[in-house]
Amino acid sequence: MFSIKTRIVPALLALSILGGAGCSKDDDNNDAPAPAQSPDMMSPGLSLVGTVVSDARFSTLKDALQIADLVDVLEKGEYTVFAPTNEAFAKIPADTLNALLADKAALTQVLLYHVVAGSLKADKVLGQSSLTTANSLQLT
16 A cells, blocks of 8 residues: 655656646746746646656656556646656655556556646645645645
C-alpha cells in the first residue's frame, strides 16, 4: 500500500496546460518555497506532455504517465500538474518506486494526486489552503 502525503513538496513544479496548448508561465513567484511555474522549466508552445517528453529532468514522470495511460487524458483537458522531477523521484527508495511503477492502479492514484483541474497560476496555488486533486483528495 502506498501512502499519499497531503502537502506540497518544494521539489515539485507546477505546470499548467490548456487542452494540449502552450504551457502557462508565471514569473512572479520563482523564489517561493512552494512549487511555482518556473520559466526555465516550461517549453513555450508545448503541452505539459510535450514539455515532459522533451525535458530530460522529467524522464521518470514521462515513464510513469505512460505506464498509467494518462498521457492522452492530460493532453485533452485543462489541468495544473505538480510535476515531480527526476530529483524528486530519486528521493523515493528504489524498491518502493519500482513497486509503484509495477502497480498501475496505485501509480495512477499517486499521479492523479498531483493533478488539479484548471490552469492555475503560482499565486493562485500559493493563495489556497487546499486544492481538490483529480482523484478527489485534498492537497494541503
